[in-house]
Amino acid sequence: MKQSTVYDCSIIEIDKHHHEKGNLSVLENSKTVPFDVKRTYYLYDVPGGESRGGHAHKELRQLIIAASGSFTVTLDDGKVKRTFLLNRPYQGLLVVPGIWRTLDDFSSGSVCLVLASHCYDVEDYIRDYDDFEKYKK
Template structure:
């Protein structure tokens, strides 16, 4: 039996997520948008990847990272990102290259509703590592709700590679990748 989804809430209610407005310098020649470590991104960038050519009805992501930070933006087109901390979930519409979503470790993500021209750019705090992924939503929710599983309010979090603000580390969970489940 599939676990119930956590209730929908504003983004501010979801621990470990924040929208970042990127500096956008525009003049008659066009726009230049800047992302700098130590300014908009507070973790070392170890990997960059693009998601594109996604069919409108496809859902991607469907996982949580134990230690990885992600900085997600739509370079073109649009898509939805659902973020879930085990207590609250929010839906974020990304459709501008000067607005990004920072997702800390311990947050479940789902990507959907890609426009035909959508290109999702992700800056990640570490190289790909299968053991960093948790693909079982039920296990994610159970872990997130364990007393003392994370920050002072009991929410799951990690002290990840990129200097996360959460507490404990999510360990010993399912890492088997279902087909088409990674972002």
């Protein structure tokens, strides 16, 4: 998937069920989430001004959700950058392999929920931007 672009990444609407006692959103493998989830993690208590991410994946697909609060995700395919503001818990950003991602501007109390298509594999990460540029060529 070296040839993937930021235009292969998109916002996905997650089912939202409204109730006077609160809202409920449902995520299901291969239905709401366009892959089978093998790993779930979340980022929270990110200090003001800090960035997360700063890497790409060779095979991993992710659905990134602002479960609470807001943050920005900047995607970079080596040629084009796109920035998304995530601030609705019923929307997720689908990130395909071969895209550099950086998360910034975390609001106080924000929670970033990430659903991943693969279990953790250090070999799947590209952590150096120069290596990423070489990978994309």
